[in-house]
Amino acid sequence: MTDPIExxxxxxxxxxxxxxxxxAANRALILTTAERLFRERGVENVCMAEIAEVAGVGKGTxxxxxxxxxxLCLALMDSQLAEFQDSMLGRFQSLTQQGTPFLExxxxxxxxxxxxxxxxxxxxxxxxRAGIVHMDARLNVPHFWQYMTVRxxxxxxxxxxxxxxxxxxxxxxxxxxxxxxxxxxxxxRYVRNYxxxxxxxxxxxxxxxxxx
Amino acid sequence: MTDPIExxxxxxxxxxxxxxxxxAANRALILTTAERLFRERGVENVCMAEIAEVAGVGKGTxxxxxxxxxxLCLALMDSQLAEFQDSMLGRFQSLTQQGTPFLExxxxxxxxxxxxxxxxxxxxxxxxRAGIVHMDARLNVPHFWQYMTVRxxxxxxxxxxxxxxxxxxxxxxxxxxxxxxxxxxxxxRYVRNYxxxxxxxxxxxxxxxxxx
DNA sequence: CTTGTATCTGGACTTTAGTCCACTTGTGTG
DNA sequence: CACACAAGTGGACTAAAGTCCAGATACAAG
Numbered sequence: 179m180t181d182p183i184e185x186x187x188x189x190x191x192x193x194x195x196x197x198x199x200x201x202a203a204n205r206a207l208i209l210t211t212a213e214r215l216f217r218e219r220g221v222e223n224v225c226m227a228e229i230a231e232v233a234g235v236g237k238g239t240x241x242x243x244x245x246x247x248x249x250l251c252l253a254l255m256d257s258q259l260a261e262f263q264d265s266m267l268g269r270f271q272s273l274t275q276q277g278t279p280f281l282e283x284x285x286x287x288x289x290x291x292x293x294x295x296x297x298x299x300x301x302x303x304x305x306x307r308a309g310i311v312h313m314d315a316r317l318n319v320p321h322f323w324q325y326m327t328v329r330x331x332x333x334x335x336x337x338x339x340x341x342x343x344x345x346x347x348x349x350x351x352x353x354x355x356x357x358x359x360x361x362x363x364x365x366x367r368y369v370r371n372y373x374x375x376x377x378x379x380x381x382x383x384x385x386x387x388x389x390x
Numbered sequence: 391m392t393d394p395i396e397x398x399x400x401x402x403x404x405x406x407x408x409x410x411x412x413x414a415a416n417r418a419l420i421l422t423t424a425e426r427l428f429r430e431r432g433v434e435n436v437c438m439a440e441i442a443e444v445a446g447v448g449k450g451t452x453x454x455x456x457x458x459x460x461x462l463c464l465a466l467m468d469s470q471l472a473e474f475q476d477s478m479l480g481r482f483q484s485l486t487q488q489g490t491p492f493l494e495x496x497x498x499x500x501x502x503x504x505x506x507x508x509x510x511x512x513x514x515x516x517x518x519r520a521g522i523v524h525m526d527a528r529l530n531v532p533h534f535w536q537y538m539t540v541r542x543x544x545x546x547x548x549x550x551x552x553x554x555x556x557x558x559x560x561x562x563x564x565x566x567x568x569x570x571x572x573x574x575x576x577x578x579r580y581v582r583n584y585x586x587x588x589x590x591x592x593x594x595x596x597x598x599x600x601x602x
Numbered sequence: 603c604t605t606g607t608a609t610c611t612g613g614a615c616t617t618t619a620g621t622c623c624a625c626t627t628g629t630g631t632g
Numbered sequence: 633c634a635c636a637c638a639a640g641t642g643g644a645c646t647a648a649a650g651t652c653c654a655g656a657t658a659c660a661a662g
Binding site: 225226311 | 651657
Protein backbone atom coordinates (compact mmCIF):
# COMPACT_ATOMS: atom_id res chain seq x y z
CA MET A 179 0.00 0.00 0.00
CA THR A 180 1.29 3.47 0.76
CA ASP A 181 4.91 3.64 1.69
CA PRO A 182 5.43 5.44 4.96
CA ILE A 183 6.15 9.03 4.03
CA GLU A 184 9.14 10.69 5.59
CA UNK A 185 7.38 13.16 7.83
CA UNK A 186 10.48 15.11 8.77
CA UNK A 187 8.80 17.38 11.21
CA UNK A 188 11.40 17.22 13.91
CA UNK A 189 12.31 20.82 13.42
CA UNK A 190 15.50 20.37 11.48
CA UNK A 191 14.86 22.85 8.74
CA UNK A 192 17.85 21.78 6.67
CA UNK A 193 17.70 18.01 6.51
CA UNK A 194 20.36 17.83 3.81
CA UNK A 195 23.18 19.44 5.78
CA UNK A 196 24.20 17.95 9.07
CA UNK A 197 23.09 20.02 12.00
CA UNK A 198 25.73 21.45 14.25
CA UNK A 199 25.85 19.83 17.69
CA UNK A 200 25.05 23.00 19.62
CA UNK A 201 22.13 23.69 17.33
CA ALA A 202 20.75 20.21 17.87
CA ALA A 203 21.00 20.66 21.62
CA ASN A 204 19.15 23.95 21.42
CA ARG A 205 16.49 22.38 19.27
CA ALA A 206 15.89 19.68 21.89
CA LEU A 207 15.92 22.29 24.63
CA ILE A 208 13.34 24.38 22.84
CA LEU A 209 11.08 21.40 22.31
CA THR A 210 11.12 20.25 25.92
CA THR A 211 10.62 23.82 27.12
CA ALA A 212 7.69 24.37 24.79
CA GLU A 213 6.17 21.05 25.76
CA ARG A 214 6.33 21.99 29.42
CA LEU A 215 4.98 25.50 28.98
CA PHE A 216 2.15 24.30 26.76
CA ARG A 217 1.23 21.62 29.28
CA GLU A 218 1.33 24.04 32.19
CA ARG A 219 -0.50 26.98 30.70
CA GLY A 220 -2.12 25.92 27.43
CA VAL A 221 -0.81 26.28 23.92
CA GLU A 222 -2.61 29.50 23.16
CA ASN A 223 -1.38 31.29 26.28
CA VAL A 224 2.30 30.80 25.56
CA CYS A 225 4.00 33.11 23.12
CA MET A 226 7.12 32.42 21.11
CA ALA A 227 9.15 35.05 22.95
CA GLU A 228 8.40 33.36 26.23
CA ILE A 229 9.45 29.95 24.98
CA ALA A 230 12.74 31.43 23.83
CA GLU A 231 13.24 33.27 27.09
CA VAL A 232 12.47 30.30 29.34
CA ALA A 233 14.62 28.05 27.19
CA GLY A 234 17.35 30.65 27.56
CA VAL A 235 17.89 31.25 23.86
CA GLY A 236 17.26 34.24 21.63
CA LYS A 237 14.26 34.59 19.37
CA GLY A 238 16.52 34.29 16.36
CA THR A 239 17.53 30.83 17.49
CA UNK A 240 13.96 29.79 18.03
CA UNK A 241 12.79 31.03 14.66
CA UNK A 242 15.77 29.51 12.87
CA UNK A 243 14.56 26.08 14.00
CA UNK A 244 10.84 26.65 13.70
CA UNK A 245 9.66 29.23 11.23
CA UNK A 246 6.45 29.76 13.17
CA UNK A 247 4.46 28.49 16.09
CA UNK A 248 2.70 25.98 13.86
CA UNK A 249 5.90 24.25 12.90
CA LEU A 250 6.92 24.08 16.51
CA CYS A 251 3.61 22.47 17.39
CA LEU A 252 3.95 20.03 14.55
CA ALA A 253 7.40 19.08 15.77
CA LEU A 254 5.93 18.38 19.19
CA MET A 255 3.53 15.90 17.62
CA ASP A 256 6.18 14.31 15.49
CA SER A 257 6.53 11.07 17.39
CA GLN A 258 2.81 10.60 18.00
CA LEU A 259 2.16 11.26 14.35
CA ALA A 260 4.71 8.66 13.32
CA GLU A 261 3.31 6.24 15.85
CA PHE A 262 -0.22 6.76 14.60
CA GLN A 263 0.96 6.26 11.06
CA ASP A 264 2.82 3.06 11.93
CA SER A 265 -0.01 1.60 13.92
CA MET A 266 -2.43 2.31 11.08
CA LEU A 267 -0.24 0.73 8.46
CA GLY A 268 0.14 -2.32 10.69
CA ARG A 269 -3.60 -2.52 11.19
CA PHE A 270 -4.28 -2.28 7.47
CA GLN A 271 -1.91 -5.10 6.82
CA SER A 272 -3.54 -7.42 9.31
CA LEU A 273 -7.07 -6.45 8.28
CA THR A 274 -6.27 -7.02 4.65
CA GLN A 275 -4.90 -10.44 5.46
CA GLN A 276 -8.15 -11.25 7.25
CA GLY A 277 -10.00 -10.20 4.12
CA THR A 278 -11.60 -7.14 5.69
CA PRO A 279 -13.06 -4.93 2.96
CA PHE A 280 -11.07 -1.80 2.21
CA LEU A 281 -14.08 0.37 2.86
CA GLU A 282 -14.27 -1.02 6.38
CA UNK A 283 -10.58 -0.24 6.78
CA UNK A 284 -11.28 3.28 5.58
CA UNK A 285 -14.05 3.68 8.11
CA UNK A 286 -11.75 2.51 10.88
CA UNK A 287 -9.04 4.86 9.72
CA UNK A 288 -11.36 7.83 9.82
CA UNK A 289 -12.64 6.85 13.24
CA UNK A 290 -9.09 6.64 14.54
CA UNK A 291 -8.36 9.98 12.99
CA UNK A 292 -11.27 11.47 14.89
CA UNK A 293 -9.66 10.38 18.13
CA UNK A 294 -6.26 11.62 17.07
CA UNK A 295 -7.71 14.98 16.15
CA UNK A 296 -9.61 15.15 19.42
CA UNK A 297 -6.52 14.47 21.50
CA UNK A 298 -4.24 16.85 19.64
CA UNK A 299 -6.72 19.53 18.76
CA UNK A 300 -4.99 22.34 20.69
CA UNK A 301 -1.71 21.81 18.87
CA UNK A 302 -3.46 21.15 15.58
CA UNK A 303 -5.37 24.38 15.94
CA UNK A 304 -2.13 26.27 16.19
CA UNK A 305 -0.89 24.51 13.08
CA UNK A 306 -4.04 25.48 11.22
CA ARG A 307 -3.72 29.06 12.38
CA ALA A 308 -0.18 29.24 11.07
CA GLY A 309 -1.25 27.53 7.86
CA ILE A 310 -3.93 30.10 7.13
CA VAL A 311 -1.46 32.95 7.52
CA HIS A 312 1.66 31.69 5.80
CA MET A 313 1.08 29.26 2.99
CA ASP A 314 3.74 27.00 4.44
CA ALA A 315 3.78 23.60 2.71
CA ARG A 316 5.46 21.96 5.67
CA LEU A 317 2.34 22.53 7.71
CA ASN A 318 0.34 20.39 5.32
CA VAL A 319 2.48 17.30 5.68
CA PRO A 320 0.08 15.48 8.02
CA HIS A 321 -2.82 16.19 5.73
CA PHE A 322 -0.90 14.91 2.76
CA TRP A 323 -0.23 11.65 4.50
CA GLN A 324 -3.86 11.31 5.53
CA TYR A 325 -4.96 12.04 2.03
CA MET A 326 -2.57 9.51 0.51
CA THR A 327 -3.88 6.91 2.90
CA VAL A 328 -7.52 7.61 2.22
CA ARG A 329 -6.96 7.67 -1.50
CA UNK A 330 -5.00 4.45 -1.44
CA UNK A 331 -7.82 2.76 0.46
CA UNK A 332 -10.39 4.12 -1.95
CA UNK A 333 -8.40 2.86 -4.91
CA UNK A 334 -7.96 -0.54 -3.35
CA UNK A 335 -11.68 -0.65 -2.67
CA UNK A 336 -12.38 0.28 -6.26
CA UNK A 337 -10.04 -2.42 -7.57
CA UNK A 338 -11.84 -4.81 -5.26
CA UNK A 339 -15.24 -3.83 -6.69
CA UNK A 340 -16.46 -2.49 -3.38
CA UNK A 341 -17.41 0.90 -4.76
CA UNK A 342 -20.30 2.32 -6.72
CA UNK A 343 -19.27 3.28 -10.22
CA UNK A 344 -17.97 6.57 -11.51
CA UNK A 345 -16.68 8.26 -8.42
CA UNK A 346 -14.03 10.95 -8.53
CA UNK A 347 -11.87 9.13 -6.01
CA UNK A 348 -9.33 11.92 -5.71
CA UNK A 349 -12.05 14.36 -4.85
CA UNK A 350 -13.78 12.02 -2.44
CA UNK A 351 -10.54 11.51 -0.61
CA UNK A 352 -10.49 15.21 0.13
CA UNK A 353 -14.19 15.42 0.89
CA UNK A 354 -14.01 12.67 3.48
CA UNK A 355 -11.16 14.43 5.24
CA UNK A 356 -12.67 17.89 5.13
CA UNK A 357 -14.79 17.51 8.28
CA UNK A 358 -11.63 16.51 10.14
CA UNK A 359 -9.87 19.82 9.61
CA UNK A 360 -9.27 21.03 13.15
CA UNK A 361 -11.17 24.25 12.97
CA UNK A 362 -14.22 22.56 11.54
CA UNK A 363 -13.80 19.64 13.91
CA UNK A 364 -13.76 21.95 16.89
CA UNK A 365 -16.82 23.73 15.59
CA UNK A 366 -18.67 20.44 15.51
CA ARG A 367 -17.39 19.42 18.91
CA TYR A 368 -17.87 22.62 20.86
CA VAL A 369 -20.50 24.62 19.03
CA ARG A 370 -22.66 21.78 17.77
CA ASN A 371 -21.73 19.68 20.78
CA TYR A 372 -21.35 16.52 18.74
CA UNK A 373 -19.51 13.73 20.52
CA UNK A 374 -16.51 12.12 18.90
CA UNK A 375 -18.62 8.98 18.66
CA UNK A 376 -21.25 10.80 16.67
CA UNK A 377 -18.69 12.30 14.34
CA UNK A 378 -17.09 8.90 13.88
CA UNK A 379 -20.48 7.35 13.13
CA UNK A 380 -21.24 10.08 10.65
CA UNK A 381 -18.02 9.50 8.79
CA UNK A 382 -18.59 5.77 8.86
CA UNK A 383 -22.02 6.10 7.33
CA UNK A 384 -20.58 8.43 4.75
CA UNK A 385 -18.13 5.74 3.77
CA UNK A 386 -20.94 3.22 3.69
CA UNK A 387 -22.67 5.29 1.04
CA UNK A 388 -19.74 4.66 -1.26
CA UNK A 389 -20.35 0.92 -1.16
CA UNK A 390 -21.61 -0.78 -4.29
CA MET B 391 -38.99 26.43 3.96
CA THR B 392 -36.34 28.33 5.86
CA ASP B 393 -37.24 31.85 6.75
CA PRO B 394 -34.62 34.33 5.63
CA ILE B 395 -32.35 34.77 8.64
CA GLU B 396 -31.56 38.28 9.71
CA UNK B 397 -27.92 38.39 8.74
CA UNK B 398 -27.18 41.71 10.39
CA UNK B 399 -23.64 41.97 9.20
CA UNK B 400 -23.70 45.58 8.23
CA UNK B 401 -21.33 46.49 10.98
CA UNK B 402 -23.76 48.02 13.39
CA UNK B 403 -22.60 46.31 16.53
CA UNK B 404 -25.56 47.48 18.59
CA UNK B 405 -28.64 46.76 16.51
CA UNK B 406 -31.01 47.46 19.39
CA UNK B 407 -30.00 51.06 19.97
CA UNK B 408 -30.29 53.52 17.16
CA UNK B 409 -26.97 54.55 15.73
CA UNK B 410 -25.98 58.16 15.93
CA UNK B 411 -25.90 59.96 12.59
CA UNK B 412 -22.20 60.79 12.67
CA UNK B 413 -21.40 57.21 13.59
CA ALA B 414 -23.44 55.91 10.68
CA ALA B 415 -21.61 58.25 8.35
CA ASN B 416 -18.26 57.03 9.63
CA ARG B 417 -19.35 53.45 9.23
CA ALA B 418 -20.22 54.06 5.60
CA LEU B 419 -16.98 55.95 5.11
CA ILE B 420 -14.98 53.10 6.56
CA LEU B 421 -16.72 50.57 4.34
CA THR B 422 -16.17 52.46 1.12
CA THR B 423 -12.57 53.18 2.05
CA ALA B 424 -11.90 49.55 2.87
CA GLU B 425 -13.60 48.42 -0.30
CA ARG B 426 -11.40 50.72 -2.36
CA LEU B 427 -8.15 49.81 -0.62
CA PHE B 428 -8.91 46.10 -0.82
CA ARG B 429 -9.71 46.41 -4.50
CA GLU B 430 -6.57 48.42 -5.22
CA ARG B 431 -4.04 46.44 -3.23
CA GLY B 432 -5.58 43.16 -2.12
CA VAL B 433 -7.26 42.32 1.15
CA GLU B 434 -4.21 40.83 2.79
CA ASN B 435 -1.97 43.82 2.03
CA VAL B 436 -4.14 46.36 3.76
CA CYS B 437 -3.96 46.69 7.51
CA MET B 438 -6.60 48.04 9.82
CA ALA B 439 -4.52 51.07 10.80
CA GLU B 440 -4.26 52.07 7.17
CA ILE B 441 -7.98 51.80 6.59
CA ALA B 442 -8.56 54.05 9.58
CA GLU B 443 -5.94 56.51 8.45
CA VAL B 444 -7.12 56.77 4.86
CA ALA B 445 -10.72 57.04 6.00
CA GLY B 446 -9.55 59.83 8.30
CA VAL B 447 -10.80 58.28 11.51
CA GLY B 448 -9.04 56.91 14.56
CA LYS B 449 -8.45 53.23 15.17
CA GLY B 450 -10.86 53.37 18.07
CA THR B 451 -13.63 54.39 15.72
CA UNK B 452 -12.79 51.62 13.31
CA UNK B 453 -12.72 48.94 15.97
CA UNK B 454 -15.90 50.18 17.59
CA UNK B 455 -17.74 49.39 14.37
CA UNK B 456 -15.87 46.24 13.42
CA UNK B 457 -14.31 44.22 16.19
CA UNK B 458 -11.77 42.75 13.79
CA UNK B 459 -10.79 42.57 10.18
CA UNK B 460 -13.04 39.57 9.65
CA UNK B 461 -16.15 41.44 10.68
CA LEU B 462 -15.22 44.26 8.39
CA CYS B 463 -14.84 41.83 5.51
CA LEU B 464 -18.13 40.22 6.33
CA ALA B 465 -19.80 43.61 6.31
CA LEU B 466 -18.38 44.23 2.85
CA MET B 467 -20.10 41.07 1.63
CA ASP B 468 -23.34 41.86 3.37
CA SER B 469 -25.36 42.80 0.34
CA GLN B 470 -23.99 40.04 -1.87
CA LEU B 471 -24.69 37.55 0.86
CA ALA B 472 -28.25 38.74 1.19
CA GLU B 473 -28.65 38.73 -2.56
CA PHE B 474 -27.32 35.20 -2.79
CA GLN B 475 -29.64 34.12 -0.05
CA ASP B 476 -32.67 35.73 -1.69
CA SER B 477 -31.91 34.34 -5.10
CA MET B 478 -31.51 30.86 -3.65
CA LEU B 479 -34.77 30.99 -1.74
CA GLY B 480 -36.50 32.18 -4.89
CA ARG B 481 -34.96 29.38 -6.87
CA PHE B 482 -36.02 26.77 -4.34
CA GLN B 483 -39.56 27.99 -4.48
CA SER B 484 -39.78 27.77 -8.22
CA LEU B 485 -37.99 24.43 -8.38
CA THR B 486 -40.26 22.98 -5.73
CA GLN B 487 -43.30 24.14 -7.69
CA GLN B 488 -41.93 22.37 -10.74
CA GLY B 489 -41.62 19.23 -8.66
CA THR B 490 -37.82 19.17 -8.73
CA PRO B 491 -36.52 16.72 -6.12
CA PHE B 492 -35.08 18.31 -3.03
CA LEU B 493 -31.82 16.49 -3.52
CA GLU B 494 -31.43 18.13 -6.90
CA UNK B 495 -32.11 21.46 -5.26
CA UNK B 496 -29.43 20.66 -2.71
CA UNK B 497 -26.95 19.84 -5.45
CA UNK B 498 -27.70 23.13 -7.17
CA UNK B 499 -27.34 25.00 -3.92
CA UNK B 500 -23.93 23.52 -3.28
CA UNK B 501 -22.82 24.26 -6.82
CA UNK B 502 -23.88 27.87 -6.42
CA UNK B 503 -22.07 28.02 -3.14
CA UNK B 504 -18.90 26.86 -4.86
CA UNK B 505 -19.12 29.85 -7.16
CA UNK B 506 -19.89 32.21 -4.32
CA UNK B 507 -16.93 30.93 -2.36
CA UNK B 508 -14.70 31.22 -5.39
CA UNK B 509 -15.63 34.83 -6.02
CA UNK B 510 -15.35 35.95 -2.43
CA UNK B 511 -12.52 33.76 -1.30
CA UNK B 512 -10.13 36.60 -0.42
CA UNK B 513 -12.63 38.21 1.92
CA UNK B 514 -13.81 34.86 3.23
CA UNK B 515 -10.25 33.89 4.00
CA UNK B 516 -9.90 36.93 6.19
CA UNK B 517 -13.13 35.99 7.94
CA UNK B 518 -11.81 32.49 8.55
CA ARG B 519 -8.54 33.84 9.85
CA ALA B 520 -10.37 36.03 12.33
CA GLY B 521 -12.64 33.15 13.26
CA ILE B 522 -9.77 30.86 14.13
CA VAL B 523 -8.25 33.46 16.44
CA HIS B 524 -11.25 34.91 18.24
CA MET B 525 -14.16 32.56 18.71
CA ASP B 526 -16.49 35.27 17.48
CA ALA B 527 -19.97 33.90 16.83
CA ARG B 528 -20.79 36.74 14.45
CA LEU B 529 -18.26 35.40 12.03
CA ASN B 530 -20.17 32.15 11.77
CA VAL B 531 -23.41 33.71 10.65
CA PRO B 532 -22.98 32.84 6.97
CA HIS B 533 -22.15 29.27 7.83
CA PHE B 534 -25.21 29.02 10.04
CA TRP B 535 -27.42 30.14 7.25
CA GLN B 536 -25.83 27.70 4.83
CA TYR B 537 -26.22 24.93 7.32
CA MET B 538 -29.87 25.72 7.97
CA THR B 539 -30.50 25.68 4.27
CA VAL B 540 -28.75 22.38 3.67
CA ARG B 541 -30.44 20.78 6.62
CA UNK B 542 -33.84 22.02 5.57
CA UNK B 543 -33.33 20.57 2.10
CA UNK B 544 -32.17 17.27 3.55
CA UNK B 545 -35.22 17.11 5.79
CA UNK B 546 -37.54 17.91 2.95
CA UNK B 547 -35.86 15.24 0.89
CA UNK B 548 -36.29 12.76 3.71
CA UNK B 549 -39.98 13.61 4.11
CA UNK B 550 -40.29 13.14 0.37
CA UNK B 551 -38.69 9.67 0.57
CA UNK B 552 -35.77 10.69 -1.58
CA UNK B 553 -33.14 9.55 0.92
CA UNK B 554 -31.62 6.27 1.97
CA UNK B 555 -32.69 5.28 5.44
CA UNK B 556 -31.04 6.03 8.76
CA UNK B 557 -28.90 9.02 7.97
CA UNK B 558 -27.80 11.46 10.64
CA UNK B 559 -29.13 14.41 8.69
CA UNK B 560 -27.74 17.00 11.06
CA UNK B 561 -24.29 15.56 10.69
CA UNK B 562 -24.53 15.20 6.93
CA UNK B 563 -25.50 18.80 6.66
CA UNK B 564 -22.18 19.72 8.21
CA UNK B 565 -20.22 17.15 6.27
CA UNK B 566 -21.48 18.41 2.93
CA UNK B 567 -20.46 21.95 3.80
CA UNK B 568 -17.06 21.07 5.21
CA UNK B 569 -15.23 21.04 1.84
CA UNK B 570 -16.56 24.55 1.24
CA UNK B 571 -14.76 26.10 4.19
CA UNK B 572 -12.57 28.72 2.54
CA UNK B 573 -9.23 27.45 3.70
CA UNK B 574 -9.98 23.95 2.55
CA UNK B 575 -11.58 25.24 -0.61
CA UNK B 576 -8.48 27.23 -1.46
CA UNK B 577 -6.33 24.23 -0.79
CA UNK B 578 -8.32 22.25 -3.31
CA ARG B 579 -8.29 25.10 -5.81
CA TYR B 580 -4.67 26.18 -5.64
CA VAL B 581 -2.73 23.24 -4.25
CA ARG B 582 -4.72 20.43 -5.81
CA ASN B 583 -5.58 22.59 -8.80
CA TYR B 584 -9.15 21.39 -8.91
CA UNK B 585 -11.45 23.54 -11.01
CA UNK B 586 -14.64 24.90 -9.53
CA UNK B 587 -16.47 22.64 -11.96
CA UNK B 588 -14.73 19.59 -10.58
CA UNK B 589 -15.48 20.58 -7.02
CA UNK B 590 -19.09 21.22 -7.93
CA UNK B 591 -19.32 17.83 -9.64
CA UNK B 592 -17.79 16.16 -6.63
CA UNK B 593 -20.31 17.69 -4.30
CA UNK B 594 -23.13 16.81 -6.66
CA UNK B 595 -22.09 13.17 -6.78
CA UNK B 596 -21.82 13.19 -3.02
CA UNK B 597 -25.41 14.34 -2.82
CA UNK B 598 -26.37 11.69 -5.31
CA UNK B 599 -25.07 9.02 -2.96
CA UNK B 600 -27.69 10.06 -0.46
CA UNK B 601 -30.48 9.17 -2.87
CA UNK B 602 -32.65 6.16 -2.08
C1' DC C 603 46.81 23.50 16.94
C1' DT C 604 45.33 27.02 13.65
C1' DT C 605 42.39 28.80 10.64
C1' DG C 606 38.52 29.56 7.16
C1' DT C 607 33.95 29.58 6.84
C1' DA C 608 29.34 27.96 7.06
C1' DT C 609 26.31 27.82 10.59
C1' DC C 610 24.32 29.54 14.58
C1' DT C 611 22.97 33.01 18.08
C1' DG C 612 20.96 36.97 20.71
C1' DG C 613 18.28 40.56 20.90
C1' DA C 614 16.97 44.98 18.88
C1' DC C 615 13.69 46.17 15.52
C1' DT C 616 9.43 46.28 12.54
C1' DT C 617 4.71 45.35 11.81
C1' DT C 618 0.10 44.60 12.77
C1' DA C 619 -3.80 43.45 15.62
C1' DG C 620 -6.32 44.93 19.02
C1' DT C 621 -7.21 47.60 23.78
C1' DC C 622 -8.09 51.53 26.52
C1' DC C 623 -9.63 55.73 28.07
C1' DA C 624 -9.89 60.83 28.50
C1' DC C 625 -12.18 63.83 25.75
C1' DT C 626 -15.85 65.33 22.41
C1' DT C 627 -20.37 65.45 20.33
C1' DG C 628 -25.06 64.28 18.95
C1' DT C 629 -29.66 63.87 20.56
C1' DG C 630 -33.84 63.35 23.36
C1' DT C 631 -36.05 65.69 27.17
C1' DG C 632 -37.86 69.42 29.67
C1' DC D 633 -33.01 76.56 23.76
C1' DA D 634 -29.98 74.27 27.11
C1' DC D 635 -28.30 70.57 29.17
C1' DA D 636 -27.37 65.72 30.69
C1' DC D 637 -25.41 61.87 29.33
C1' DA D 638 -25.15 58.04 26.26
C1' DA D 639 -22.64 57.30 22.33
C1' DG D 640 -18.80 58.12 19.62
C1' DT D 641 -13.85 59.40 18.74
C1' DG D 642 -8.68 59.69 18.33
C1' DG D 643 -4.57 58.12 19.09
C1' DA D 644 -1.25 56.44 22.51
C1' DC D 645 -0.37 51.97 24.24
C1' DT D 646 0.30 46.82 24.73
C1' DA D 647 1.18 42.25 22.92
C1' DA D 648 2.82 39.11 19.91
C1' DA D 649 4.62 37.47 15.52
C1' DG D 650 8.22 37.49 12.83
C1' DT D 651 12.74 39.76 10.52
C1' DC D 652 17.45 40.96 10.45
C1' DC D 653 22.18 41.06 11.04
C1' DA D 654 26.63 41.77 13.45
C1' DG D 655 29.20 39.00 16.12
C1' DA D 656 30.16 34.31 18.09
C1' DT D 657 31.20 29.47 17.47
C1' DA D 658 31.63 24.62 15.90
C1' DC D 659 34.00 21.81 13.03
C1' DA D 660 36.57 20.24 8.87
C1' DA D 661 40.83 20.54 6.51
C1' DG D 662 45.62 21.17 6.64
